[in-house]
Amino acid sequence: MYLNISRLFFSVIEMNELGLAIIGAGPAGITAAIYAKRKNLSVRLFEKGIAGGYVADSVLLENYTGFKEIKGIELAQKMAEHAKAQGIKIEEGITVEHAKKSTQGFELELSTGEKINAKAIIIATGTTHKQLNVPGEKELLGKGVTYCATCDGPMFREKTVAVIGGGNSGITNALFLADICKKVFIIEFGSQIKADAVYLDQLQKKKNIEVLTNRKIVRIFGDTMVEGIEVENTQTGESSMIECQGVFVYIGLLPQNSIARELGCKLDKKGYIETSKEGRTTVKGVFAAGDVSGAFAQAIVAAGTGAIAAESVFQFLLEKKN
């Protein structure tokens, strides 16, 4: 009986004393938690899926400095273990449904029904890739289908790949892939590609890039690995097969900004949270880190911005105590 009361009391104290709520346990959120904990802040770290964010989905990382080659899922596990070693519990499977200002700072409503107060928030919710939603996309993810040329491009050396999407991100990634791959197809749904002139000029100089416009992806096929794509000419209705070993999907990203919007954080025109170099958003006490803050979408960058945001929270709470 005594124990129960004591536990209850502890949990009330803990709730009221919570310094920092971190939303999202990718490299940004995990690093923020590690830094916050080392500054003795009370912190809770919520993750709607599993720890690691996009890192967990990456096939192989060769650009997270210090690990010359590591599987995404392994790095995600190492990050989660690191957090645990610092005394951080990653609360997986829990979504922060709503957040609003309160007298204490902020009130957060969790998918468990629990309501908590926090003096500061770090939003590290990342982005989701817009998907093609065609047969083969999910089935061959990590088996030739990828959303990141920087991460996976070097694995397609001397191979043929298709880049889906003729916007700036599709084109710049195609230009990069053209230096590595034997042949690069760019598949664009519209009647022309929509990238900056500077990139179009570069494009014309690359002899191993072929641009196909007015093309709709019908399916991605392959037995255990990608073998090709089927595309439909939207003008003629004709279908054709393109043999390739890699499919890079660049039809857009969706920053996970619903909590930021609820809190009134200013977003840029693409929906990313506007942040200062210190990770501060336009709302006092709300910080952002990682991909959702519009940073270069790489694990090592996300981790760095997480550390910066946690340090800024520490400074913010120091000033607030005054």
Add this chain to the structure above:
Amino acid sequence: MYLNISRLFFSVIEMNELGLAIIGAGPAGITAAIYAKRKNLSVRLFEKGIAGGYVADSVLLENYTGFKEIKGIELAQKMAEHAKAQGIKIEEGITVEHAKKSTQGFELELSTGEKINAKAIIIATGTTHKQLNVPGEKELLGKGVTYCATCDGPMFREKTVAVIGGGNSGITNALFLADICKKVFIIEFGSQIKADAVYLDQLQKKKNIEVLTNRKIVRIFGDTMVEGIEVENTQTGESSMIECQGVFVYIGLLPQNSIARELGCKLDKKGYIETSKEGRTTVKGVFAAGDVSGAFAQAIVAAGTGAIAAESVFQFLLEKKN
């Protein structure tokens, strides 16, 4: 004979074609090199000392996400191996003495006498800590003497430490250490500490911090580990001993900005290179990353800013080709 000519030819081409020179092979420079190389840029990476920068000097890192605990020298080696695996040669022991604009971009003069041209430069030269220059400081470095509370603070749990320097960085780090350590002395040479009001207020609330002003450090003593410091009261000339296990030196940092100054990059009032979120300095084609860019001085942050700077160089060269 044929081989020799061919080699010479290759080396001339390579020199003229050099896309990027990176100055400094700490986590920022190494990461920048990895990212640049993966974008197929030709890159050279110069390091005046040994690879790893301050990481190599750190006793133990518990906050480089993914490694829950790693010796500084080990992480430095892993970073160097990572670079090597990506085909990057770290040119150790080579200082970039001078740099100036040229028709190609920039001309750099190395300590070897070699002159090279590069289309873009990333300055990742870091900072040096101002040192006390007292007996025991060098001898007990990493044995209780440290320049980084964020890195090493948690190792002094329940111990007594002295923070040397009563400026903002000394005070904020003392406040952080006070939550971890049994007792924290702040030793200030001047007649009063010179931190922001917000910190002074916090300071008064901490019962385990003792501020000693008008004190000059005479020496740090200890057999194999720090055992204490000798301080002189500059008013009375009296000497006294303070027992402590840790000495945190916060008397200032010196950004290594000589090349940035030569190139005309705008510096902030402390001498750090002013950079945009994308790592661009005020001089076109010159980028900065890591501590010298005024980023939060942590290895994981430096690595992240290195990746960002390399990506910006890639975009810059793409625009330039046009």
